[in-house]
Amino acid sequence: MKYVLMFVGSTEDQDSFDRLPAEQRAAAYERAGKWFEEQSRAGRLVGGEELQGPGSSTTVRIKNGRAIVTDGPYIEAKEIIGGFAIVEVKDLDEALAMAKAWPAGAVEVRPVVDHSADIEQSQARLADSAKNG
Amino acid sequence: MNSQEFTGVFAAVFREEAGRLTAALVRTLGDFNLAEEVVQDSLVAALETWPEQGIPDKPGAWLMTTARRRAIDILRRGKRYRDKLALLERSDLRPESSETDDRLRLIFTCCHPALSQEAQVALTLRAVVGFTTTEIASAFLLAEATVAQRIVRAKRKIVDAHIPYRMPEGAELAGRLDGVLSVLYLMFNEGYLSHGAQVAMRRDLADDALWLASLVARFMPDQPELLGLLALMKLNLARSEARFDAGGEMVLLPDQDRSLWDQVAIAEGIELLKRAGAMRATGPYQVQAAIAALHSEARSWAETDWHQIVVLYDALVRMADSPVVRLNRAVAMSHFAGPQAALGEVNDLAIALSGYHLLHSIRADLLEQLGERAQAREALRRALELCSNPAERSLLERKLRG
DSSP states (O other), X not given: OEEEEEEEEEHHHHHHHHTSXXXXXXXXXXXXXXXXXXXXXXXXXXXXXXXXXXXXXXXXXXXXXXXXXXXXOSSOXXXXXXXXXXXXXXXXHHHHHHHHHOSSSEEEEXXXXXXXXXXXXXXXXXXXXXXXX | OOHHHHHHHHHHHHHHHHHHHHHXXXXXXXXXXXXXXXXXXXHHHHHHHHHXXXXXXXXXXXXXXXXXHHHHHHHHHOGGGHHHHHHHHHOOOOOOOSSSOHHHHHHHHHTOTTSOHHHHHHHHHHHTTOOOHHHHHHHTTOOHHHHHHHHHHHHHHHHHTTOOOSOOOTHHHHHHHHHHHHHHHXXXXXXXXXXXXTSOOSSOHHHHHHHHXXXXXXXXXXXXXXXXXXXXXXXXXXXXXXSBOTTSOBOOGGGOOGGGSOHHHHHHHHHHHHHHHHTOOOOHHHHHHHHHHHHHHOSSSTTSOHHXXXXXXXXXXXXXXXXHHHHHHHHHHHHHHOHHHHHHHHHHTTTTTTTOHHHHHHHHHHHHHTTOHHHHHHHHHHHHHHOOOHHHHHHHHHHHHO
């Protein structure tokens, strides 16, 4: 079962983090890095990235058939997603345990839609039509 | 069999069988949603047919056959479920013979913290205790559609997010058990405090909460707070007979006929509390049970050990501070520090509890004792505006008239 762990925080959290002395920020990065390392060694990590701040965001919307490009994030909120990890674990409890071990704030855990059954079906259909055709 | 006996039998059968059956089906099929659905269907079918045809000799077997048939029907419709269908046809759905009851796992799944607490309560009542959606709605004074939607959403989340069907282990257990205890506590309070004798109900929520807590305690005998909660429920229920008079009017603790209290249940409650105490890990449920025990042991309202009760409320404030706890502490305090001092404490809570009817009725009592009749009546009227429970309303109306 795949989940995405979204590392979230408020803009205030981000601001106060940015104001920390360099060595404290480095220590925080080290703790987060250690988490990634441990989870990866345990074979639970599929991927993940840290994201640049929402100031670097650009949003594309389709309006009346035209793409509108605007500066800034899609969701205007005080909360921001700072990064994410894609994990492969047995069930929600295991994903929650990973989130509890995350050293840098709140985590939203979202299951990923499993399309494997659909893919198998369409593969079977393809194989059938190949045989019959 | 009259209708009241009949509904009593229903309740006993449902709560004994529903959880076992759901648990066995979840274990066999690995599909919580389907298992829960077909058991609910079988309960509804029983409610429809048993009153006419009589309760079958083996009601458990009847429910199992009905649930299984329904599951097979549903599975046949979807080709994707061929494997599950085979599993179901092979299994006899006998309860698991391991030491821990299958139902315990079911309870922990229903009370998973990833579900909202409202959903936890509704799902536990349906899947484990055998309530129908209609019964949950009437027990919590909610619209049936609201309850149904809560359950559908929760079950969808169990499936989509892969909430596991398992017992929490090790360090996880304590926190998860706390969650189960708050669900039990909420059920009990809703049943015990919120409903008067005149509310006709098929199920007695408080009684079912006690049954459920006893079930959990049977498999987890070494959890002091669980025993504390069980003691609290028993000690409160021991006073049931005295809580309403012949006319169905509510009688408050100071005016109750203490000879009607169930001394056997009180002794059991105190015994449970002693067992919990011996484990030397106190907590808010044990403290509340200890307060209830002091009331149970007092020969009269006047002879109650108010000093000790205030000491216990102080402990409770340290463990689980809340305005309601402080309000109760103020009432206990009024018995030796006088109404003026207690009123000061109560007034400090006026903002936090402005929408809570008991704050106003307690203020009314204290003001009355101080001879402030006009203010007392004003507070009573405010309490009445905020109170929706018929038994309590009738009590407040009597006071206003008197």
